Amino acid sequence: MKGKNRESVTENILQMYKSIAEELGERGQEVENIGYYKDFEIKNSGLAISDAYIVKLKDSEDNKTRNENEQKEKIIYEIRDQDNNLIASVNELGEIQFEESYLESLREINEGYFDSLTLDEAEFELPEELERDDIVLTKEEIEEKQSERRISDISKAIGSKEINSYSEMKTDQTPVFDKVVNKQEIDPNARVTQGETLADMIPEIKEKGIVKVGVVYSDYSKGQNGRFSFVGIDKDGQIQTVDSLENTQGTTTGQTITSINSRDGSLVEQEQVSGLVKINGRSTTNGQEEMLSVRVGQYGILEVDYVRADLSRDKDERYLSAPIETKNQRPTSREVRDVMDKNRNTEIEEELERAEGEIERDDNAELRNIDDTASNDELTPDEVIVLENGKETTIRKEAAKAKVSPEEFARKYNERGGKTPDEKIEAIHEEIEEEFGTPSRNR
Secondary structure: OOHHHHHHHHHHHHHHHHHHHHHHHHOOEEEEEEEEEEEEEEEOOOEEEEEEEEEEEEEOHHHHHHOOOOOOOOOOEEEEOOOOOEEEEEOOOOOEEEOHHHHHHHHHHOHHHHHHOOHHHOEOOOOOOOOOOOEEEEHHHHHHHHHHHHHHHHHHHHOOOOEEEEEEEEOOOOOOOOOOOOOOOOOOOOOOOOOOOHHHHOOHHHHOOEEEEEEEEEOOOOOOEOOEEEEEEEOOOOEEEOOOEEEOOOOOOOEEEEEEOOOOOOOEEEEEEOEEEEEOOOOOOOOEEEEEEEEEOHHHOEEEEEEEEEOOOOHHHOEEEEEOOOOOOOOOOHHHHHHHOOOOOOOOHHHHHHHHHHHHHHOOEOHHHOOOOHHHOOOOOOOEEEOOOOOEEEHHHHHHHHOOOHHHHHHHHHHOOOOOHHHHHHHHHHHHHHHHOOOHHHO
8 A cells, every 4th residue: 555545544543532532431332443445345245335334342340340240241343334334233242234325325326236145144354364454453453553643733833843752631521532642630520629629729620621731751851841741632623722830840850749649648749740831820929829839750750749838948849749649640538638728738848848858768758657647647656756855755665664565555645635645755654654553664
């Protein structure tokens, strides 16, 4: 096949995949592959179809979950022409059902030819080998080619000559265009904080009809924030700028952020991000800012966090962030969203100060130990406790003095809220002394 014809066929396959995807989803099916056959013969029928496109279908993952008890996966085929008109359907038993409109068109073109056909004996069978002009593209190959098209469009829009990867985040509308590989998506109703979604934070998203916000990475130092840019995609698939996101760090990033790096707040650590953009219209007069950060995570996936900043602090101690729920990241817990919600937690200074001390000691912290709820702070047996006189101890050391297990001493310690470490430790020793009748530290 000549290059131009192959390109035309590939384009037809991409458009066909795009146009039937939504309908298939409603039927609980998805494309496995789409093949083009220059001349496709329907066995035992006398019928040959020129420029036939055959779509191989299978049950979608969701549908397979709903039908776990079925012994056999239902796979059917659709035969379409180059204009994406349905010619015939093939069920799981191999039975062919021709479209009446197609049969009528055959009769009108050549009634004698139509009468010679034996369609009631027709059998569906794919050729064992592809002819020179035939093409078969899998779902993965189709989506990869669609991604290449999308990246090319975005590259032109942001003025970058080369883009390495691209991620997408849904906002509050249902996309009607093709998906891309290496994507991230925010669920339309997912909350970034306890009270707001990304679309609530950036009114421009709704105003421009943007249905996805894409994170673009380029080797060239261009875009909103050096190698990273945020772009919008509207319901027609057109690229839109997101002017509400403003560069804050220039072309050199690597800013250190105190990051709640897990969905439940069980890990808080300092990390460097590769990009940081300010959300316009979200700043306050006391130096509070709201931002989005970007980092390249595991397997090269782009990760986006929501960031709150206290600009009155040193630059390495002013940012607190938490993940935005994506296809690759599970939703955060209510406790995490509450800490990030400026209406529920007006200031973040205390959290940053407590996190600094915890991270300096152990390289990481837990949200419960840095939030404003003292009663949920918990220590493990080997975490260092600094006493009022400057000396250091641990739960394990105190447990040894009391001659009880470290787990028992830790439980008693963590159950006592609202007191200093010295007061907690002293009270536990007194409790054990009363229980055993002798000074616990001398038993």
